[in-house]
Amino acid sequence: xxxxLSHLVLNSPEMAKSRQLPRILMILAVVLLGGVFLxxxxxxxxxxxxxxxxxxxxxxxxxxxxxxxxxxxxxNVNILNHYIGMQYIEPDSIPEHKYFSIIxxxxxxxxxxxxxxxxxxxxxxxxxxxxILSILAVYDFYxxxxxxxxxxxxxxxxxxxxxxxxxxxxxEKDLLNFYVKSYPHWGTILMTLSIVFSFxxxxxxxxxxxx
Amino acid sequence: MIxxxxxxxxxxxxxxxTKSVVTGxxxxxxxxxxxxxxxxxxxxxxxxxxxxxxxxxxxxRLFKEIPVFSVYPENGYGYSEETKAMFNTSxxxxxxxxxxxxxxxxxxxxxxxxxxFINGNNTPRIARIDLTxxxxxxxxxxxxxxxxxxxxxxxxxxxxxxxxTRFSTPIPNQDVPIDSYKENxxxxxxxxxxxxxxxxxxxxxxxxxxGFNYDLARNGKGKSHGWSFLTTYNSEQAHTLxxxxxxxxxxxxxxxxxxxxxxxxxxxxxxxxxxxxYYHNLVDHSTGIAESTEMTKTRILHPKDCPDMVxxxxxxxxxxxxxxxxxxxxxxxxxxxxxxxxxxxFDKLMAAIEAKDFADEIDxxxxxxxxxxxxxxxxKPGLGPLHTEFDGKGSAYTTFFISSEVVKWDVEKLExxxxxxxxxxxxxxxxxxxxxxxxxxxxxxxxxxxTKDRFLPTGPELxxxxxxxxxxxxxxxxxxxxxxxxxxHYAQALPAxxxxxxxxxxxxxxxxxxxxxxLGEGQARVERDGKDVHVYMTAIxxxxxxxxxxxxxxxxxxxxxxxxxxxxxxxxxxxxxxxxATAELLVMPGQTRTxxxxxxxxxxxxxxxxxxxxxxxxxxxxYIRVSPADSDVPLKWGLDDEMKxxxxxx
Numbered sequence: 001x002x003x004x005l006s007h008l009v010l011n012s013p014e015m016a017k018s019r020q021l022p023r024i025l026m027i028l029a030v031v032l033l034g035g036v037f038l039x040x041x042x043x044x045x046x047x048x049x050x051x052x053x054x055x056x057x058x059x060x061x062x063x064x065x066x067x068x069x070x071x072x073x074x075x076n077v078n079i080l081n082h083y084i085g086m087q088y089i090e091p092d093s094i095p096e097h098k099y100f101s102i103i104x105x106x107x108x109x110x111x112x113x114x115x116x117x118x119x120x121x122x123x124x125x126x127x128x129x130x131x132i133l134s135i136l137a138v139y140d141f142y143x144x145x146x147x148x149x150x151x152x153x154x155x156x157x158x159x160x161x162x163x164x165x166x167x168x169x170x171x172e173k174d175l176l177n178f179y180v181k182s183y184p185h186w187g188t189i190l191m192t193l194s195i196v197f198s199f200x201x202x203x204x205x206x207x208x209x210x211x
Numbered sequence: 212m213i214x215x216x217x218x219x220x221x222x223x224x225x226x227x228x229t230k231s232v233v234t235g236x237x238x239x240x241x242x243x244x245x246x247x248x249x250x251x252x253x254x255x256x257x258x259x260x261x262x263x264x265x266x267x268x269x270x271x272r273l274f275k276e277i278p279v280f281s282v283y284p285e286n287g288y289g290y291s292e293e294t295k296a297m298f299n300t301s302x303x304x305x306x307x308x309x310x311x312x313x314x315x316x317x318x319x320x321x322x323x324x325x326x327x328f329i330n331g332n333n334t335p336r337i338a339r340i341d342l343t344x345x346x347x348x349x350x351x352x353x354x355x356x357x358x359x360x361x362x363x364x365x366x367x368x369x370x371x372x373x374x375x376t377r378f379s380t381p382i383p384n385q386d387v388p389i390d391s392y393k394e395n396x397x398x399x400x401x402x403x404x405x406x407x408x409x410x411x412x413x414x415x416x417x418x419x420x421x422g423f424n425y426d427l428a429r430n431g432k433g434k435s436h437g438w439s440f441l442t443t444y445n446s447e448q449a450h451t452l453x454x455x456x457x458x459x460x461x462x463x464x465x466x467x468x469x470x471x472x473x474x475x476x477x478x479x480x481x482x483x484x485x486x487x488x489y490y491h492n493l494v495d496h497s498t499g500i501a502e503s504t505e506m507t508k509t510r511i512l513h514p515k516d517c518p519d520m521v522x523x524x525x526x527x528x529x530x531x532x533x534x535x536x537x538x539x540x541x542x543x544x545x546x547x548x549x550x551x552x553x554x555x556x557f558d559k560l561m562a563a564i565e566a567k568d569f570a571d572e573i574d575x576x577x578x579x580x581x582x583x584x585x586x587x588x589x590x591k592p593g594l595g596p597l598h599t600e601f602d603g604k605g606s607a608y609t610t611f612f613i614s615s616e617v618v619k620w621d622v623e624k625l626e627x628x629x630x631x632x633x634x635x636x637x638x639x640x641x642x643x644x645x646x647x648x649x650x651x652x653x654x655x656x657x658x659x660x661x662t663k664d665r666f667l668p669t670g671p672e673l674x675x676x677x678x679x680x681x682x683x684x685x686x687x688x689x690x691x692x693x694x695x696x697x698x699x700h701y702a703q704a705l706p707a708x709x710x711x712x713x714x715x716x717x718x719x720x721x722x723x724x725x726x727x728x729x730l731g732e733g734q735a736r737v738e739r740d741g742k743d744v745h746v747y748m749t750a751i752x753x754x755x756x757x758x759x760x761x762x763x764x765x766x767x768x769x770x771x772x773x774x775x776x777x778x779x780x781x782x783x784x785x786x787x788x789x790x791x792a793t794a795e796l797l798v799m800p801g802q803t804r805t806x807x808x809x810x811x812x813x814x815x816x817x818x819x820x821x822x823x824x825x826x827x828x829x830x831x832x833x834y835i836r837v838s839p840a841d842s843d844v845p846l847k848w849g850l851d852d853e854m855k856x857x858x859x860x861x
Contacts, residue, residue: 071778072778072779075778075779076778076779079751079752079777079779083825083826083827157753157827157830158826
């Protein structure tokens, strides 16, 4: 139906091409968003003398993982954390790991819908929702990190006055014997690109034609 | 007489300064910088320790002692319920042996880094070590032999391990006069078949042989694949004062076995079966538990009934090693009391067999004419040749025990190329891959039998000494002395890259099928079954669960089943309990090990982790309370003041 409409409105080939560009950009944005299922969103690397190469904790949209071949990263991080009274990371108890995927699928569906509709308002809406969701997700991640770093067991074997153990959200930091590096991983980078592409879809989408 | 002549020789030997031979940049050649790795793994037998030790080359650093035939309280091997069965033999539980010859598994005549085999001399056994875990996983007893020195020697695709009896005995063993040796004593050559997938050993057949002493062996490779070569001494068949009476014949015999032919005879059913007893002890890799099976039948081939299977050829006086060059053509017989060394040609041996060029026959076994099989004689290379290895570049290296040196010589041309003193009295020597089709001719290590003044003295008992030579050039160059544990006889070495990538870091907990494993702290518990109390205990940094146990009574058998819940590299936990008259346990991550503890008096006894595991290792401990037999203290256990109560099994 959309094609029929464009045929009526746009009669030159150049016009038809430029009419398709935002749609292509939006479809690419959806494909890039799919990257959140293929790559971790964030990576925290814990480096200490006893751990050659450091421990990698990869945070995915729906799970955790370690470096290649390391299936035990959560247990090993928990063992380290219990000395200073940090809570156990229990993957099953993190609700975001369940509903973030659903949100991502919905956003991919809405993105395709926006491409089908191919209207400026559609791209704008998608861009704004996705942007807000991303900021919320990073804020949510920050809250988790804050909670893990500050909500310490009063019976912890090692207690240092005034010391908290929140890993950096973005950047590097010394935490006792560990040097902690925390940076976005490919999942987040692709998601950001997806948002950028949707913004360009919005930009390249022609203004409403006044007849 | 020989002893006297040896003394005379040593006395008159040139008094060279044994300290001045190191030249140039030897130190940098053996220096492995912190954080870097050695180029080769070297596995040395432990001799009278019954163990295997693992060294790095060229540094000579000791990495590990692998317990094999001797119990090892250091980690509970032979004391834990899982490993006790490894020591079962037809002689009962035998906690010690004398281990001599290591043998790495091969594929296409090259070391493949999968398994390591080693013999037990005194109670004839062969063990298999898994090189992913560096643990002994199988021990097979060999029946009706004595002193399994001539063992285990592998074929080029790890089809078989050949071995021979060092001391012939009556078969079946029985009460006969010792001086009836010649009529009653029989030798055996044994073929142990290997499963190519699992490495599992099974005794396939034994060949009944004249009652000589079978000393060492090798299997052919390349063109000579399919044949085994075994040295014999005491062809005089002496039974007393062997040092003299077994040293009378000018030549002893080299046994040559066509084992592929023997396998054909087995398939044709040309064997007899004998009832005997021997044990096969195997670790189940899913539970980590060793189980023993008593075997009662052995299958025997008789050379008389099986033509073209076994031959002899004379070999100069009392040979020790027999070694085959990388091409499989040249077979070196090291006649230890002979002044010369004989090199046989496989092609000539085959031609002589084809032409039936025989001089004699012993018990139905043809004796090939000596001259017909000989490639040539290496004249006066030194005194007391014992063992030979090869560099893959046409040279052989032989140790000379009496003249205390290593001699490099050209196998084809039979020319001596170089000689270097080795201090003192080298026995075996090893070149990485030096007995295979593909030697890595860079280093040579001699294992010296006499140490004397090489290191700081440690009282009357000294360590043994090994010496590392650089053999990459024309002349051998001494690089390093290093001490070794117990008495290494043979060693084998291979590039680290063949083992390092496969080395297991820990056992996966999800694969642990031990019947008494507690795979999580929630499963930690204590169960009573009559007089047996089973403690399903877990260990994780830095506590054991349960760590308080009550309700154990005098007369109980307490089984501590400790499961290490860690899933990370290099986090073993140990377990020791006061009053244990046995040993400790070392438990690797993901593994379960069991210690039987029988309390000797009422009271409260501490247990603790023995392997410094973490910053709170010292806190990793607990108590077990023992009450009098008639006490009514209920069975309780707990962690962190949450005591649970037992359900008593009927």
